[in-house]
Amino acid sequence: MKTELLIATGVFIGVYIMLIWDRFNRAVVALLGASIMIFLGIINQEQAIEGVDFNTIGLLVGMMVIVAVCRETGIFQYVAIKAAKLVKGDPWGIMFMLAWVTAVFSAFLDNVTTVLLIVPLTLLITEEMEISPYPFLVVEIISSNIGGTATLIGDPPNIMIGSAVGLTFMDFVRNLIIPVLLVMVVTLFIIYVFHGRKMKVDESVRERIMSFDEREALKDSNLLKKSLFVLAIVILGFVLQHRLHLEAATIALSGAALLLLITDNDIHETFAHVEWTTIFFFTGLFVVVKGIEEAGLIDRMARWLMEWTGGDLFTTAVSILWGSAILSAFVDNIPFVATMIPLLKKMGVELGGTDAIMPLWWALSLGACLGGNGTLIGASANVVAAGIAEREGYRVGFKEFLMVAFPLMIISIIISTFYVYVWYF
Amino acid sequence: MKASDIMTRDVTTVRPGTSLREACEILCRAGVRQVPVVDDSGKILGVLTARHILSLILPRYISEGQLKDVAFAPDLPLMYQRFENLAKKDVVEVMEESVVIRDTISVLEVATIFAHERRHVEAILVADGDGRLVGIIAPHDVVRMLKRGG
Numbered sequence: 001m002k003t004e005l006l007i008a009t010g011v012f013i014g015v016y017i018m019l020i021w022d023r024f025n026r027a028v029v030a031l032l033g034a035s036i037m038i039f040l041g042i043i044n045q046e047q048a049i050e051g052v053d054f055n056t057i058g059l060l061v062g063m064m065v066i067v068a069v070c071r072e073t074g075i076f077q078y079v080a081i082k083a084a085k086l087v088k089g090d091p092w093g094i095m096f097m098l099a100w101v102t103a104v105f106s107a108f109l110d111n112v113t114t115v116l117l118i119v120p121l122t123l124l125i126t127e128e129m130e131i132s133p134y135p136f137l138v139v140e141i142i143s144s145n146i147g148g149t150a151t152l153i154g155d156p157p158n159i160m161i162g163s164a165v166g167l168t169f170m171d172f173v174r175n176l177i178i179p180v181l182l183v184m185v186v187t188l189f190i191i192y193v194f195h196g197r198k199m200k201v202d203e204s205v206r207e208r209i210m211s212f213d214e215r216e217a218l219k220d221s222n223l224l225k226k227s228l229f230v231l232a233i234v235i236l237g238f239v240l241q242h243r244l245h246l247e248a249a250t251i252a253l254s255g256a257a258l259l260l261l262i263t264d265n266d267i268h269e270t271f272a273h274v275e276w277t278t279i280f281f282f283t284g285l286f287v288v289v290k291g292i293e294e295a296g297l298i299d300r301m302a303r304w305l306m307e308w309t310g311g312d313l314f315t316t317a318v319s320i321l322w323g324s325a326i327l328s329a330f331v332d333n334i335p336f337v338a339t340m341i342p343l344l345k346k347m348g349v350e351l352g353g354t355d356a357i358m359p360l361w362w363a364l365s366l367g368a369c370l371g372g373n374g375t376l377i378g379a380s381a382n383v384v385a386a387g388i389a390e391r392e393g394y395r396v397g398f399k400e401f402l403m404v405a406f407p408l409m410i411i412s413i414i415i416s417t418f419y420v421y422v423w424y425f
Numbered sequence: 426m427k428a429s430d431i432m433t434r435d436v437t438t439v440r441p442g443t444s445l446r447e448a449c450e451i452l453c454r455a456g457v458r459q460v461p462v463v464d465d466s467g468k469i470l471g472v473l474t475a476r477h478i479l480s481l482i483l484p485r486y487i488s489e490g491q492l493k494d495v496a497f498a499p500d501l502p503l504m505y506q507r508f509e510n511l512a513k514k515d516v517v518e519v520m521e522e523s524v525v526i527r528d529t530i531s532v533l534e535v536a537t538i539f540a541h542e543r544r545h546v547e548a549i550l551v552a553d554g555d556g557r558l559v560g561i562i563a564p565h566d567v568v569r570m571l572k573r574g575g
Contacts, residue, residue: 120486
């Protein structure tokens, strides 16, 4: 082994260990790893910057700005309350509706923002109903990760894959909507059989839910109109992305600029809502991965994976699907996907080119996104949701969550395996 | 001009051992927003404010601003239960840290504390050199002094 390869591998493993150890902020760890790659001469600064996928960064920042403005409108609370009232305050009905609201919003917003919006409202609804919030929280966490899988902008792994492979918003919808809907329906059916059908509340409690006035949630109709207008343009831009020949970051950042122009929101406050930790985490990781790529580790890993799967596309797809799901349940899926992207690109050359390996990208997306449901630490949204609940005195235990969520995650991956087999082979 | 020149000297206080319910009665009867908690020697231990009581009985996701506006929701039964549970506690368990200054501090500093953008201080307790309560200052005490022309 060359010295460079040894050093780069050491730094890469070090970064991974630090991320799992979770003692230091993940952005700091990634940036430090990136700096070490440069200091030790694995790559120079120019190569490091080359390694950063600014399309991913731009798309993330653009959507975070748009979401920061839109969340102030109260539209989310409006939709969620309206949904709860549609089922006349029936607890299982509310759980069912909130699950779908979470999934749909997660497909368009990032999952963390979605749970930040839905969890407090859910706690209020369950406290009003005087019933346990736990099953609601678990269902919402799971729905958020499932819903986020459906689109280019729903979950960071998809943003990275889409950007690296040049896949559009509609490519994701066309390829992932079927497995996502299937997983969602099966998951909710299982939850209904085991829990939902036993949920009952008094008539007076239902009446209290019916006395919610969702119109009061819409605070600023002017801001709402402008936000919905820009959001519609941005989504239309994503849908027509292929024909417009525009990268996703251009669409998101243009939308963000337009929204900031027509609304008079305090720009400092809006920018403060951008999750800079995530942005710097991505930036650092891209550089670390560039380091191992230049040092030749990605090449070797691709060769190992090829040897292991015998170069068979279906075996490779299933290995990626299951491997990424299990790994993503325990470690952050972002570094994993960042590593897998150059690896799969490398394998693509030997497996018949970009078009031939498309099923591998969908397998990676399904595995990495749905895998986040496996444990309480599997995705940022899970940790954030549990955090809000814990501050209100409802502790979501790691083991309790695992007992419910892990089997459901495995079922979702079985469904995805069938889908990949039937659809692509 | 010093803090001691503009403070109110007659302060309603409570002692440790007072229940929150009793303290609330004192708060309501005196018509004040806060009541200092002092020990037998008059040393300041903390302060009990009506706002702090409200923040304790509200769900955290509301008081911490994750759900900023709840105009759409009906009354929450939990609020009453939480108050009942809290009412039995000793004020010492419920009080918060107070803003305390020496009686010799300038009115400029007093005005600066009140004008702070994010702190929302409702009243400043004034102590002597031994940390004993000697008075209280509300924002309107400063305004009254300004109106008089110093």
